[in-house]
Amino acid sequence: RVLGETAADGVTGDDADGGVVEGKGKRKPREAGMGRMFGLARPEAATLGGGLLAMLVSTASTMALPSYVGQMFGVIAQQSEGQHGALREATLTLAVIFAVGGLCAGIRGYLFTVAGERIVARLRIALFERLVVQDIAFFDANQTGELMNRLASDTAMLQNAVTVNMSMGLRFGAQVLIGLCLIFFTSWRLSLVMLAIVPLVVAVAVRYGKFMKRKSRAYQKALSEASVVAQEVFSSIRTVRSFAMESRERDLYSRAVADSYALGRDKACAYGGFGALIQISGQSAVLVVLWYGGTLVLGGRMLLSELTTFLLLTITITASLAALSDFFGSIMNALGASIRVFKLLDGRPSIRTSGGTALPSIDGLIELRAVSFAYPARADVRVLREVDMTITPGSVVALCGPSGAGKSTVVGMIQRWYDPTSGSIHVDGTPLSQLDPSWWRRQMALVAQEPVLFACSILDNVAYGVAGADAADAATRAAVEQACATANAIDFVRAFPDGLDTGVGERGVQLSGGQKQRIAIARALLVEPKVLLLDEATSALDAESERLVQQAIDRLMLERTTLVIAHRLSTVVGADSICVFSGGTIAERGTHAELVKLGGIYYSLVQRQLTAAGPAA
Numbered sequence: 001r002v003l004g005e006t007a008a009d010g011v012t013g014d015d016a017d018g019g020v021v022e023g024k025g026k027r028k029p030r031e032a033g034m035g036r037m038f039g040l041a042r043p044e045a046a047t048l049g050g051g052l053l054a055m056l057v058s059t060a061s062t063m064a065l066p067s068y069v070g071q072m073f074g075v076i077a078q079q080s081e082g083q084h085g086a087l088r089e090a091t092l093t094l095a096v097i098f099a100v101g102g103l104c105a106g107i108r109g110y111l112f113t114v115a116g117e118r119i120v121a122r123l124r125i126a127l128f129e130r131l132v133v134q135d136i137a138f139f140d141a142n143q144t145g146e147l148m149n150r151l152a153s154d155t156a157m158l159q160n161a162v163t164v165n166m167s168m169g170l171r172f173g174a175q176v177l178i179g180l181c182l183i184f185f186t187s188w189r190l191s192l193v194m195l196a197i198v199p200l201v202v203a204v205a206v207r208y209g210k211f212m213k214r215k216s217r218a219y220q221k222a223l224s225e226a227s228v229v230a231q232e233v234f235s236s237i238r239t240v241r242s243f244a245m246e247s248r249e250r251d252l253y254s255r256a257v258a259d260s261y262a263l264g265r266d267k268a269c270a271y272g273g274f275g276a277l278i279q280i281s282g283q284s285a286v287l288v289v290l291w292y293g294g295t296l297v298l299g300g301r302m303l304l305s306e307l308t309t310f311l312l313l314t315i316t317i318t319a320s321l322a323a324l325s326d327f328f329g330s331i332m333n334a335l336g337a338s339i340r341v342f343k344l345l346d347g348r349p350s351i352r353t354s355g356g357t358a359l360p361s362i363d364g365l366i367e368l369r370a371v372s373f374a375y376p377a378r379a380d381v382r383v384l385r386e387v388d389m390t391i392t393p394g395s396v397v398a399l400c401g402p403s404g405a406g407k408s409t410v411v412g413m414i415q416r417w418y419d420p421t422s423g424s425i426h427v428d429g430t431p432l433s434q435l436d437p438s439w440w441r442r443q444m445a446l447v448a449q450e451p452v453l454f455a456c457s458i459l460d461n462v463a464y465g466v467a468g469a470d471a472a473d474a475a476t477r478a479a480v481e482q483a484c485a486t487a488n489a490i491d492f493v494r495a496f497p498d499g500l501d502t503g504v505g506e507r508g509v510q511l512s513g514g515q516k517q518r519i520a521i522a523r524a525l526l527v528e529p530k531v532l533l534l535d536e537a538t539s540a541l542d543a544e545s546e547r548l549v550q551q552a553i554d555r556l557m558l559e560r561t562t563l564v565i566a567h568r569l570s571t572v573v574g575a576d577s578i579c580v581f582s583g584g585t586i587a588e589r590g591t592h593a594e595l596v597k598l599g600g601i602y603y604s605l606v607q608r609q610l611t612a613a614g615p616a617a
Helices: 034-039 042-078 081-132 136-141 144-162 164-186 188-235 237-242 246-298 304-345 407-414 437-442 458-462 474-486 490-495 513-526 543-557 592-598 601-613
Strands: 019-022 026-029 366-373 384-391 396-400 422-427 444-448 531-535 561-565 577-582 585-590
Touching: 034 144, 034 304, 042 081, 042 164, 042 304, 081 144, 081 164, 081 304, 144 164, 144 188, 144 304, 164 188, 164 304, 188 237, 188 246, 188 304, 237 246, 246 304, 366 407, 384 407, 384 585, 396 407, 407 531, 407 561, 437 444, 444 513, 444 543, 458 474, 458 513, 474 490, 474 513, 474 543, 513 543, 531 543, 577 592, 577 601, 585 592, 585 601, 592 601
Parallel strands: 396 561, 396 577, 444 531, 531 561
Antiparallel strands: 019 026, 366 384, 366 422, 577 585
16 A cells, blocks of 8 residues: 555554454454544654654744743843844854744654655545445434544544644654743742643633533534535435425525534633633733833843743743643534544444355356345335245346335345345355455446446446456457447447447436446446346336346346346236245245236236237237
8 A cells, every 4th residue: 555554553543343353253342542542643743753853853942932031131231232242142052043943843744744745645545444334224324424534534634633733743842841841940939920820720621621622523523514414415326306395405504504503602602711711821821920020120130131031941832832722622623523423433344245155156046045134224014025036057047026015125135235144145055244355346247227427437337337447458449349249239339439438426326227237237247246126227218218227137137046026017927936025924926928828916016017008919
């Protein structure tokens, strides 16, 4: 990797699965606290170490200012001609210190910033890798806009917290510590007077931190909800426009933004109040130093140069404390974001995308043995009930029945999007749960009612399922052209000015339904699947498009184990076996002729289609 390590290293800790081993195989969830958040910066220790060294030199140059300015005031106060050399020497020394400090400040800024960019890049890759392997049930329960918000804004907030903001925090913290040491060295009496305000500031800071952490979590949640609304509107803009619901969606988004604004306003109020306390406290300290220090100078117990040095150090300390209040707020914001990010990083899919057995060859025998299933989001509603089904190699099995009967669920379970609640699925006698999911899915191809195309060229879409396919390779282009020809797509593809290089738009919106379907069939042809899954592949097409697509499907089905979901009579009449689903069970099974003769559910479906078709049927 260009980042020098696997994406998960330095992100999820020693356990890439996001847990700490506890007992026999059990894992205890890791807490998303300060330590884990700043642990993100561990891989950049060398870079941050260099930045820290540069920061210390830069801070030292800043803290040298009060001492040298105090000396210069002492020289000036003597009003002696012989002090020109001392004044010139102090000025030149201070100029050199400033130059070195400025150079180190630049180095510090660069190193911390570039480390932050590497950290956020590594974090985003690790988070994406963890999300993309989650169970399909995870995506059923989480909205796309919210996940995008985690990838974008939450990770950026963590980037700033653990690098740039941390750099500023360390810098101002060092200035406070060095300043406190110097003021005690200059005058312990004035130091004790000035520090009398510290307990109050610390007590308020603790309460402020807890408040900001709680509000920041709620604020980020509200922002993600607004992102969800926007993402859904943009992805479904044609539906929104067709119903003229722009104003309704605007109101929904406005309410979501208003919620985040209310939380942001509370944060701003707390931030302003805390900032006011810090500033008033700091200015009060300066005022007390001027008054009490002045009495000491007038009483002959302190030199004017010492008071000047002490006053400048006090101003530096108070300014650093004010900056630390900003840093404290940003850390609390980032801690709220880290809880959400680490929760996703710690998520462990129940069905891994890889790992398991890869059979040396496959015949295509698929068996469902007493399979029952309920979706995780609706665990109390069983979709399948004790389903037994056998799909023999090279056969065509059709699933039909009313909507919601469980047909598409069977297809999803054969693809292993979900595991059965009870029962088992076997492939060539091997339990599906023991097979490598990636290997198994490469043996299949799905052509759905609404095929999903990516916002790239026709060539890239057709070649998508072929590992290592190179769009610039002549052999790949030739294979894609052949697949398009077999899928009855080559004529309309060649009619485009850019041919195979024609962009299809987001989700293929620049193609008609029949064209998208034939591109999807060409994609399935190119991977040469052993098992073919057809989910209502022609139900949304006009007669001519259906004819062309059906011809392509017939070619695709040759010598392949095929599972078809369809309502249209023309699609299922030639199947070797038809399974009629009702209420999550197979109510009837047999050939078309056998089921018609039976006079049950299938016969009723056929009669309704014939009646709807009219006399011409």
